[in-house]
Amino acid sequence: MDYEVVVGLEVHTELKTATKIFCGCSTKFGAAQNTNVCPVCLGLPGVLPVLNARVVEFAVRTGLALNCRILPFSKFDRKNYYYPDLPKNFQTSQYDLPIAVDGHLDIAVGGQTRRIGITRVHMEEDAGKLVHAGSITKSEYALVDYNRTGVPLLEIVSEPDIRSAEEAKAYLEKLKAILQYIDVSDCKMEEGSLRCDANISLRPKGETKLGTKAEIKNLNSFKAVQKGLEYETARQADVLGEGGRVIQETRTWDDACGVTVxxxxxxxxxxxxxxxxxxxxxxxxxxxWVEDIRRHLPELPDARQGRLMKDYGLSAYEAGVITAGRAMAEYFDATVAAGADAKAAANWLMGELSRQLNAAGKELEDCPVAPGQLAGLIGLQAQGTVSGKLAKTVFEAMWASGKDAAAIVKEQGLVQISDAGAIEAVVDKVIAANPQSVDDFKAGKERAIGFLVGQVMKETKGRANPELVNKLLRERM
Amino acid sequence: MKITRKDVEHVALLSRLELGESDVAKFTGQLNAILDYIDVLSKVDTAGVEPTAHVLPLKNVMRADEPRPSLPRELALANAPEQEDGYFKVPRILEG
Structure with a gap:
């Protein structure tokens, strides 16, 4: 039988405030265990929480960016459960009157735009961190670090509008981009500041009633969201296909083994x-106040993508990649503002620059080449001072030294030779040294000229203008 | 009887309370007495009355996002039944 997948995502994002939601403890990631704690976040008797005003501001900003309605009257509730990461035995959260409701965001998958509803955005506190001796199922005891307890979280709940693992990934990517653009969260999945749980069920195609769902926890990377939902789709299809019933339960994604448990x-x-x-x-x-926050919302990813397409003629794909993260979108704008051709800037950002960042495991914020410097290199390339191939060499040197392109070109003598007289001598030498290739070319083997161009480039250490070399070779053979 | 023994046992389990046989009977009776009193309150006509979210006539009590010193770790851990390496130590979490 053909099944339709129905997914709703619950995303938790840590807000980048200086202090916790109900006390003045620092939210800084990576502090020594149990050093960012106080009587309030440890839930000691007799203490009173006081709400951090910045959390409300960030929550309203997020609600507005997700096209939600901000409820004029909102309150906190206690969610009671026992788990050792929760020292108070309840989580202070919002239940029936969350700060924002009824929003949406649009995703593009396979060339189709789909609108995913956002049920609600609410404020709550994060729980502590359990360190298991060994695996969660086998350890004899657990160790608890309460530094994270009380770090402000927004829980963003989607409608069950998502229909595939791929859409779930696209939703999460778009949500992350929006949260970064509005500057409320770092969204560092590897540090747990963006976490995702999914409710997933299957139903026969055409059926409108929802099937029994499983809740999948620990989908904490884009890859995990996609892989975890793909696995769970297959698992539930197997259960249903054999005439069985899906049990409503909580499962966790085991990233190492690639299964839900x-x-x-x-x-x-x-x-x-x-x-x-x-x-x-x-x-x-x-x-x-809400209207004031709305007026000061920055340009959001969709609008920015549209602007890049309209103003610079970038393709939807290029503009989408560049605007997927705020850092890259800003780097792009800064490079263009520094005088670079937009198309060339896009190519550098998506190509060489991204490649170097990935290889070095760096974020764009730590890029050693500033936007103005990249613009300088693009300018030299546009003028014909450096060839495309050498531009990469220059870029690598810029990356390593932090120097400007012009300085490196000068120091290393990488200026492109566009003077026909200087190249002719080398061309003649190469023609004389490679009679076989010359014969091949004359016999109609167009490919032979590629080899000869390569030889000239080698002789000139890559500095000759390749178009000119090509032209001269043809003339002189 | 609105509250049965089963309800009391269920809530006790959720609250991690171990109740003796006589406690269950006692609490079942007491909780029902409370609910009976709520029934009296329920007779009041509340049409047009907003639900109360808080008994204090206050709203928007907030603080600026400014750090304050945390507890020294020795103090934070002072009441921990067990500790190890600066962590609170707790029993295993999942049952077999």
Whole structure:
């Protein structure tokens, strides 16, 4: 039978505030265990939480960027459950009156744009971190670090509008881009500041009723989202195909083994017994303040992609790649502002620059070549001062030394030779040294000229203008 | 009887409370007495009354996003039943 996959994603993103949501402890990642903790986030008796105003601002900004309605009256609730990463035995979260509801974002998959509904955005606190001795299923005890406890989180819940693993990945990528653009989260998946759980069910094609879902946790990279959902789709299809029933349960994605595993525990089905948080008073947002935040929203990824296509004639693909992350979009704009041709800037960013960043394992923020410097190199290339091939050599030297392109070209004598007189002598020498290739060319083997051009380039250490070499070779053979 | 023994046992389990036989009977009775009293309150006409989110007449109590010192780790861990290497040590989490 053919099944349709139905997926809804719950994304948790850590906000980049200086302090936790309800106390003044630092949110800095990587501190020594249990050093960013205080009586409030440890849930000691007699303490009172006080809401961090910046969290509300970031939540409203996020809600607006995701086309949500901001609820004028919002409150916190206690979500009660026992787990050692939660020192208070409840998580302070939002239940029936979240800060933002009814939004959407658009994704493009396979040339089709699809709108994915956003049910809600709510504020809550993060839990601590468990360090297991060995694996989660085998260890005899666990160690807890409460530094992360109380770090502000937004939970962003999508409608079950996603229909494939690929769409889930596209949704997550778009969401990450938006969160980065509006500067509310670093979205570093490897540091856990963007985490994803998925609800997934299958139903026969054409059926409108939802099937029984499984909740998949620990989908903490774009690859894990795609692989985990692909695996779970196949697993549920097998169960249904054999006439079985999918059990409603929580499963975890085991990235190393590439499977989802049931997380059975004696805890009964989710029964969180939410009730209003008596220690925090309601949030009433001023509509004028909301409008002010809306007016100051930066240009978002879709608008930026459209602008790059319209203003610079980039393809949807190129503009999409460049605007997928805020850092690259800004690097691009800065390079163009420094005088570079937009098409060339796009090619460098998507090609050589990305390649070098990947090879060095660096983020664009740490790129040793500044946008203005890249623009300088593109300028030299456009003037014909350096050839395309040598430009890569110059770029590598810029990467290594941090120097400007012009300085490197001068130092290393990499100026392209576009003077016919200087090249003619080399061309004649190469023709004399390679009679076989010359004969081949004359006999109609067009490919032979490629070899001869290569020989001239070799003799000139790559500095000869290749078009001119080609032209001169043809003339003189 | 709105609350049965089963409800009390269920809530006790969720709350990680171990109740004796006599406790279950006692709490079942007490909880039902509370709910009976709620029934009295339920007779009040509340049409047009907004649900109360908080008993205090306050809203928007917030603080600036400014760091304050955290606890020294020795103090943070002072009440931990068990600790190891600067961590709180807790029993294994998943049952077999």
């Amino acid at each position: 049931s997380l059975r525990s004696k805890e009964e089905a989710h029964d969180y017994r939410y009730f209003p948080e008596p220690d925090l008073v309601p949030i009433v947002v001023d509509p004028a």
